[in-house]
Amino acid sequence: MSIYTFTLPDIGEGIAEAEIVAWHVKVGDMVEEDDQIADVMTDKATVEMEAPVSGKIIAVAGEAGDIIPIGSMLVEIEVEGAADLEALEATSADDIAPETAETPPATAMTPNQVIDNKKKPSSNTVDSNLKKESEDLVAQAAETDVMAAPLSSQKILATPAVRKRAADLGIDLAQVKSLGEHVRHSDLDAYLTYASGQGYRPAGASQKRDDETIKVIGMRRKIAQNMAESKRNIPHFSYVDEIDMTDLEDMRQDLNANRGERPKLTMLPLMIVAICKSLPKFPMLNATFDDQAGQVTRHGAVHLGLATQTDQGLMVPVIRNAQDMNIWQLAAEIGRLAEAARNGSASKDELTGSTLTLTSLGPLGGIATTPVINRPEVAIIGPNKIVERPVFAENGEILARKLMNLSISCDHRVVDGYDAASYVQALKHLLETPVLLFAD
Incomplete structure (x- = not known):
């Protein structure tokens, strides 16, 4: 040995x-x-x-x-x-390199066997009626396709903690139904509820949940530390204005209708172009602040951080030199970086070095947000949900227009309120007059 x-x-x-x-x-x-x-x-x-x-x-x-x-x-x-x-x-x-984890090679077990593992009775005291009832439940699950047959070649998306818990219980994750793309602890709870004979209820169904104490580790701890440092050290202020996105949305639809083999446009590439075109007159916003040295660096290039929600938490991949890209290049880069962040393949260089961050909740955007600055940056921009509302025209006519509130949070040590409001007005002018996005 x-x-x-x-x-x-x-x-x-x-x-x-x-x-x-x-x-x-x-x-x-x-x-x-x-x-x-x-x-x-x-x-x-x-x-x-x-x-x-x-x-x-x-x-x-x-x-x-x-x-x-x-x-x-x-x-x-x-x-x-x-x-x-x-x-x-x-x-x-x-x-040794990061890679997407596979489903743990645990031996698949029936709900009957899961119960036996959790509470193993003596072979001399097994109630034949309970055994028959459990067998009937498994047969019923097979008939109703509650638990699909294991697919050994299929990658099951789940966090390491979920995979480990499933392996400890002897559960093949391919048998667990999930309402989303990833198997979560709540999905395992629902599976075990079925295994106990109480009937399978997918995650989200009304059911009593036990208290759960979770240690804050990994990505969640990094996020907690960064957010605490940002709020502790930066005197935030936020400014919100309403922007008419009707013409820009019409342009986006026209561009998509004629895009050919190019990627489909969301609103983000167009908004990034507007951000980059309006920043040169407001250099104090595309900046980072070194607390220790007491100095601000105003950056010439726009390295735009794109806040992206993943199963591990919020990550901020960076679009390098966004000012040099057209809308189609931006659309492709947004898709590539978002996928890399979600599957864990993003490199350190792709997750650091941003000079300004854009955070969007998409259709969940709400009325207004007060985003937290991505330290050591001094500003973060947050577009909210586009909603169609009635608007009075100058002649008194009521028109249906697509409106969006745009939020910006700034570091008041570096950015004055007047500068933030002036920048949003410049950005608003470009977004409401989209032909200017393509003018020199």
Whole structure:
């Protein structure tokens, strides 16, 4: 027997430490080479750690949420035979890269077996009537397609915590119905409710839920820290104005009708063009503020952060040099970055270095928002939902117009209220006169 110490490798981002997001093994578990053992997070990228050797886990470094330095022990593995540990320890960390996690290789179990795992009765006391009733429930599930047959080749979208919980319960995630794209804890709860004989109720159905204490770790902790720092250090103020988007929406529909093979336009690319065209006269908004040095950097290029909601939380991928892109290039880049953020493949460079952020809730946009500034930036722009409302024309005629409230939050240490209001008026002029977006 020999002991192999697997240290947390340098993943190539120049970082000094990483956070343990989830464990997939515990002391005493047997692992095979390349088995997933843990998820760690560096900045905003989650990396899956795999076992470099086969053996028995005899020690792990801390719990989920702990931060450990690069080069320190992650796990110790007891290896049988005279393994060439020196060769193994020389293995490069270049082979370790983030990837989309598959469904855990847990053996699929029927609801009957899930109950047995949770509360294992003696074989001498099994009630034959209960057993028959459980078998009938499984047959009924198969007939009504409540739980689909496992699809081994299908990637099931779920967080590491959900995958681990399903693996611990012996549940194949392919059998769990979900109202959204991702399987969540509530979907597992609904599955187990059915397994207990109370009837399957999908997530969102009225049902009693037990209290749940969740440790704030990983991406959620990063978001919490950043938001707290922003509100603690930046004196925010917000300004909201109403913009008539009717003509711009008509132009967008015309452009889409003649786009050919180019990507379909949402309102965001057009809005980004307007933002970039109006910024040169308001350089104080495309800026970052260094608290320690007490200086503001007014940036010439617009590196636009695009707030994107993911299952892990809010991420802000960056459109580099947005001022140099046309609407079709912006549409393609928005789609690429949003997908990279959602599937966890976005690089560190794609998630840092923004000079101004645009945050949009799309159809959920509401009446007005007061977005929190993405520190160390000094401003964030938040378009809200477009709503058709009656408007009085100058001749007294009532017209139906598509109106949108646009919000901006600014750092009052750097941006005066007059500057923010003047900028929104300039932006409003471009959006309400969309032909100017394509004028030199």
